[in-house]
Amino acid sequence: xxxxxxxxxxxxxxxxxxxxxxxxxxxxxxxxxxxxxxxxxxxxxxxxxxxxxxxxxxxxxxxxxxxxxxxxxxxxxxxxxxxxxxxxxxxxxxxxxxxxxxxxxxxxxxxxxxxxxxxxxxxxxxxxxxxxxxxxxxxxxxxxxxxxxxxxxxxxxxxxxxxxxxxxxxxxxxxxxxxxxxxxxxxxxxxxxxxxxxxxxxxxxxxxxxxxxxxxxxxxxxxxxxxxxxxxxxxxxxxxxxxxxxxxxxxxxxxxxxxxxxxxxxxxxxxxxxxxxxxxxxxxxxxxxxx
Amino acid sequence: xxxxxxxxxxxxxxxxxxxxxxxxxxxxxxxxxxxxxxxxxxxxxxxxxxxxxxxxxxxxxxxxxxxxxxxxxxxxxxxxxxxxxxxxxxxxxxxxxxxxxxxxxxxxxxxxxxxxxxxxxxxxxxxxxxxxxxxxxxxxxxxxxxxxxxxxxxxxxxxxxxxxxxxxxxxxxxxxxxxxxxxxxxxxxxxxxxxxxxxxxxxxxxxxxxxxxxxxxxxxxxxxxxxxxxxxxxxxxxxxxxxxxxxxxxxxxxxxxxxxxxxxxxxxxxxxxxxxxxxxxxxxxxxxxxxxxxxxxxxxxxxxxxxxxxxxxxxxxxxxxxxxxxxxxxxxxxxxxxxxxxxxxxxxxxxxxxxxxxxxxxxxxxxxxxxxxxxxxxxxxxxxxxxxxx
Numbered sequence: 176x177x178x179x180x181x182x183x184x185x186x187x188x189x190x191x192x193x194x195x196x197x198x199x200x201x202x203x204x205x206x207x208x209x210x211x212x213x214x215x216x217x218x219x220x221x222x223x224x225x226x227x228x229x230x231x232x233x234x235x236x237x238x239x240x241x242x243x244x245x246x247x248x249x250x251x252x253x254x255x256x257x258x259x260x261x262x263x264x265x266x267x268x269x270x271x272x273x274x275x276x277x278x279x280x281x282x283x284x285x286x287x288x289x290x291x292x293x294x295x296x297x298x299x300x301x302x303x304x305x306x307x308x309x310x311x312x313x314x315x316x317x318x319x320x321x322x323x324x325x326x327x328x329x330x331x332x333x334x335x336x337x338x339x340x341x342x343x344x345x346x347x348x349x350x351x352x353x354x355x356x357x358x359x360x361x362x363x364x365x366x367x368x369x370x371x372x373x374x375x376x377x378x379x380x381x382x383x384x385x386x387x388x389x390x391x392x393x394x395x396x397x398x399x400x401x402x403x404x405x406x407x408x409x410x411x412x413x414x415x416x417x418x419x420x421x422x423x424x425x426x427x428x429x430x431x432x433x434x435x436x437x438x439x440x441x442x443x444x445x446x447x448x449x450x451x452x453x454x455x456x457x458x459x460x461x462x463x464x465x466x
Numbered sequence: 467x468x469x470x471x472x473x474x475x476x477x478x479x480x481x482x483x484x485x486x487x488x489x490x491x492x493x494x495x496x497x498x499x500x501x502x503x504x505x506x507x508x509x510x511x512x513x514x515x516x517x518x519x520x521x522x523x524x525x526x527x528x529x530x531x532x533x534x535x536x537x538x539x540x541x542x543x544x545x546x547x548x549x550x551x552x553x554x555x556x557x558x559x560x561x562x563x564x565x566x567x568x569x570x571x572x573x574x575x576x577x578x579x580x581x582x583x584x585x586x587x588x589x590x591x592x593x594x595x596x597x598x599x600x601x602x603x604x605x606x607x608x609x610x611x612x613x614x615x616x617x618x619x620x621x622x623x624x625x626x627x628x629x630x631x632x633x634x635x636x637x638x639x640x641x642x643x644x645x646x647x648x649x650x651x652x653x654x655x656x657x658x659x660x661x662x663x664x665x666x667x668x669x670x671x672x673x674x675x676x677x678x679x680x681x682x683x684x685x686x687x688x689x690x691x692x693x694x695x696x697x698x699x700x701x702x703x704x705x706x707x708x709x710x711x712x713x714x715x716x717x718x719x720x721x722x723x724x725x726x727x728x729x730x731x732x733x734x735x736x737x738x739x740x741x742x743x744x745x746x747x748x749x750x751x752x753x754x755x756x757x758x759x760x761x762x763x764x765x766x767x768x769x770x771x772x773x774x775x776x777x778x779x780x781x782x783x784x785x786x787x788x789x790x791x792x793x794x795x796x797x798x799x800x801x802x803x804x805x806x807x808x809x810x811x812x813x814x815x816x817x818x819x820x821x822x823x824x825x826x827x828x829x830x831x832x833x834x835x836x837x838x839x840x841x842x843x844x845x846x847x848x849x850x851x852x853x854x855x856x
Contacts, residue, residue, distance in 0.1 A: 369574045
């Protein structure tokens with residue numbers, strides 16, 4: 176009985192905050208848009224029988240007729256994948272440097288990685304507008320050094336989106352990789368060198384495989400939220416950047432087409448389920464290996 | 467298996483069947499490793515202090531000392547993980563200062579074993595061979611040979627976390643031996659094993675050392691382990707080597723109180739020497755007691771301070787006053803430590819010094835007749851102890 180109560184709490188949490196909202200969204204996605212409050216029909220007011228009868232997959236069909244949607248999904252996948260890769264490229268050396276730093280420095284370095292979280296995410300993204308715009312800090316600096324004669328257009332391009340995503344999600348990449356590297360026994364590297372590895376081969380053959388789980392965890396932690404990202408592409412990406420989060424926002428608030436917006440959200444969730452399941456598997460495997 | 471006895475058996479057998487293995491006594495023998503006035507400093511801390519020593523091919527050489535004495539630093543310098551501050555280290559006559567660890571014909575077995583957790587036992591052993599770009603069939607053969615040597619054939623496909631501590635130790639040994647190094651370094655190789663397994667493994671190590679003919683340098687703080695496995699033992703303290711000798715010589719003729727005290731149990735009686743004929747000395751140790759007679763090859767001048775080191779098993783204990791002995795002193799039993807095979811009596815002498823005397827319990831459940839507070843006599847021969855200057 177006590178065990179049941181213990182399990183019931185997280186399940187109740189999931190039920191109330193995930194499953195029920197999802198079912199509501201799913202239900203809306205099967206409804207039709209209407210000029211009403213709420214802006215879809217049918218609702219429970221029409222009676223249960225009519226409600227069930229009124230549901231159809233029309234909105235999902237609609238998503239296939241306009242190539243905007245599948246282009247937005249593909250573009251989101253591409254941007255999320257590429258920015259995850261870029262975050263890994265930037266984050267791995269930082270995590271490695273942290274794990275290799277003298278013991279007394281590590282807490283400070285960790286603090287520096289986490290510190291940006293203490294400021295509002297929105298303010299930090301806006302700060303990038305100030306840095307990347309044509310009259311922004313970066314262009315002023317480059318012009319002043321004389322490296323360029325014309326200001327670079329970075330803001331409102333995909334490049335700005337990549338910069339924004341890499342910057343925002345970097346700690347999610349660094350922390351799991353750092354945790355994996357920190358746990359690693361230094362004598363393993365010495366053993367590899369002792370057995371004939373150069374520094375570089377020892378890194379490839381020992382350090383990288385042993386931080387594999389950290390890399391996988393970090394990549395998922397960046398990829399999953401980046402896929403549905405809305406704030407960064409809308410603030411930094413301009414109109415030229417197509418991402419599904421932005422499409423969803425527009426359907427919802429500009430077009431007030433809740434059913435289509437819900438259908439977009441349901442598909443996005445289905446796409447995300449694959450990496451989430453893979454991520455959970457990786458975490459589980461790691462937990463088992465450490466037993 | 468009774469370790470202490472079988473060691474003696476082995477060593478005697480060896481000496482009977484073949485000439486004594488003692489390349490360090492042969493002036494024509496070239497050392498495999500030579501430390502030449504090597505010093506190592508970490509900041510202001512002196513880890514190794516002007517150290518010179520030769521280690522010969524096929525030796526099983528033990529570096530023994532308390533933690534922080536510099537033994538691990540010496541080993542890490544041999545492996546190439548630490549540079550030499552002053553002096554040089556020669557391997558087969560060549561200075562190895564400029565050779566990085568991955569190009570030295572030296573392999574190391576780490577204290578933590580440092581097995582690669584993501585690789586199987588087989589791949590762990592093959593790791594070094596693959597780096598040498600050895601052809602695949604040769605790698606297969608060599609790994610199989612190593613697995614057989616260390617009796618690990620059935621575990622080849624397992625990962626390190628799926629085998630026991632003793633098996634991991636053997637994997638680490640197999641991996642470091644796979645490349646057939648000129649020199650194998652073992653850093654506290656048995657430290658993580660329990661006592662029984664450690665004793666068995668010591669013999670395995672000796673067998674493997676003998677059958678492969680590899681030179682082993684072992685670092686340990688366990689004197690029993692060093693005595694069991696090594697052909698020579700170097701006792702270290704504060705970055706210096708205090709004495710290098712065979713286990714028997716280290717035990718029976720230590721060159722200082724430090725070595726005598728570090729290896730095994732010892733009684734130290736301090737006093738002043740007075741020559742009494744060839745190699746014989748009287749040692750005045752407390753007023754109003756007959757001087758102790760001791761034999762020493764090192765000379766002492768009249769009135770020189772000296773320390774007599776006697777092992778407890780060389781002192782016998784009786785209830786009655788012994789006749790016709792060189793040294794006999796009356797005392798009182800303070801404590802008796804019963805160890806099963808041995809009993810150690812702590813005897814207080816006039817002047818308050820406590821001397822340990824040991825007897826073997828050769829008869830089962832006999833009445834030993836000596837108990838606490840008993841007045842007893844202890845005695846030993848003039849040759850039983852070693853007279854030391856410091």
